[in-house]
Amino acid sequence: MTVYGDLIGQDRAIGVLRRAASAAAEAVAGGRGAGMTHAWLFTGPPGSGRSTAAKAFAAALLCPEQGCGHCDACHQVEVGSHPDVTFVRPEGLSYGVRQTRELVLKAAGAPTLGRWRVVLFEDADRVTEQAANALLKAIEEPPPRTVWLLCAPSADDMIITIRSRCRVVTLGTPSTEAVANVLATRDGVPHDVALDAARAAQGDVGRARRLALDEETRRRRAEVLSIPRSLTGVAECITAAERLVKTSTEDADAATTALNEVETAELRRVYGEGSTGKGLNKGLVRGGAGALKELETMQKSRATRIKRDSLDLALLELMAFYRDVLAMQFGASVELANEDRRHEVETVARASTPEDTLRRTEAIMKCRERLAANVHPQIAVEAMTLALRSSGVVHRG
């Protein structure tokens, strides 16, 4: 299996990458290398495999056989230990200019193993404006053997000056069939379960896999989808909102608590806590308190992001539900994301008009916007659940 094996339903993109990889090999051998370029932007909907594609391409560039999938280089890229590949995953709310400048400096070095120096930047849309401009300088005038691989949901997420200097690789949404096939063949999921999971995940392979294999993920989804039914009164709306926000906070806690402790302990150790010897072990050395504070800020930002991502996932789930309702109300012959809940979709579709449904989807989108604009999650989600319930006039912001 080559390095492209994890990409599902992306034949066109794979073709582009293969050609570029062989051109790159030509350039390494001293040829012209036409068809290779120094900056790439991988775009596509969540779960379509942006970073998988970028990683595969990185392996193909560094592998002497352009991505055989079983040599040392391919394995090292796969597990993230290759010395010439720098992985960047913004964990906080945004990626700042200071970090970017450090990254640019790192990217300027020559490759250690002689082929390429690759910077794989996941979620490049999280860079701040200043950081994007710092990045631009590096992308504009790159060292001869440095390759930038940026990943973003869509090309519009990057500032235009960066976009215009990158070659864009667009990944499509894989079909339900393709996703279900992967689940069935690779993870041994029964076909009908795989199909349900693939539909519910709407092309997001990772999510489909979690839905098919993880009981907790399924339970969570069921809980979110029970919200439309539960909104019978104002008090219920408040409670539902409270629960959603609480769950997302718990998610963030679960994901970060253990990690935070390890990081903090490690940093304390670096600054001299617990060290032995003459004149040592007198608490943190100079600069320790500041570094700890910085770490705390980073951890907080990461927790907020996980919390937002978790809420956003729930909102998209709701969005898909009302999209199905709308499809049914219009009699559109599209595949329902919630085929497994067809009965509920029907009930809601009969009880409301398409106008209601559109108003509701608008409320969900508004809530996402507000969350991104830093509105208190509880307030934003409450406004949404209330709008989902009410059938009368709606106040718009």
Add this chain to the structure above:
Amino acid sequence: MPGRTRRAPGVPPPGRRGMLRAMANAAPVTLVVGDEEFLADRAVRAVVAAVRAEDPGAEVHDLQGGKVEPGELTGLTSPSLFGDRSIIVIRAAQDLPKDVVAEVVKYTARPADEAVLVLAHPGGVKGKALVDGVKKAGADVVTVAKPTKAGERLDFIKAEVRREGRTISPAAAQALLDAVGSDLRELSAACGQLAFDTQGKNIDEAAVAKYYRGRAEVSGFTIADLAVEGRLGEALEQVRWALATGVAPVLIVSALAGGLRSLAKVGGAPRNLRGGQLASHVGMPPWKIDRVKRQLGGWGPEGISAALQAVAVADEQVKGGGADPGYALEKAIHTIVASRTAR
């Protein structure tokens, strides 16, 4: 070191050697711990005054922790040629350099006869070595605690008035607290002024109302209560006052949301729940439920829903989505009051 040394005003020092230590009832070293600046300052002044009472000519050296140099303390505490007593006050003692801390601790163990040292430390971790050191070396420790609850502030007012040899009725104390705010320095000044201006033993509400009226501090909760109760004019007045006195708009928005949320919860709770059951169902203390129940009159589900939507809009605008937080808040309050009767 001009500027840092202050010569005590008053009568020239008469020579009185021999009556020094025997008469001093101030401890040779006093450590004042606490972050309430006014109270700490008062404690420092009390020590200074105690020394001055015996020796009006005592010299006061008022130093800032960060600027004290090694050896300075030794210089100041060594016996003077003219036999003057000296009082050394070190404020912001948490900023003392490490070697000076060692010097201070060493001095505390063996204080000089003719000097009184007062250290003011705000508490906390910074400069903790000093606190621990001088405590161990036998310094007199005075801890000043900042009153945090309303009840403690009322006690503070009563104590202030008592210092002036007067009394104040509870209602008057409350009125004064409302009018002046919680800054201790201002409260203390107000108490002194009232004691000076009024006749009779007891200071009553009428006296407070005569000199102080209005409200110094408005919390988001007051505004939320007014808005929820439909008192538009008062709510708008208070919101402007709150913004003018520096209450963060975000806090006001979240108080508004909180008020409406309680309405929704209590209003939507099953009718058959009472007392403790209701309290645990909605997650609020019983006294709050009673208040919310009174506020519920005039509210219907659609109204609450519309009002909460308005709050969400306001929160968005306050967080940078709008140009003017004040406008966003006032508009939200208007909408809340208008939604009240909308059912």
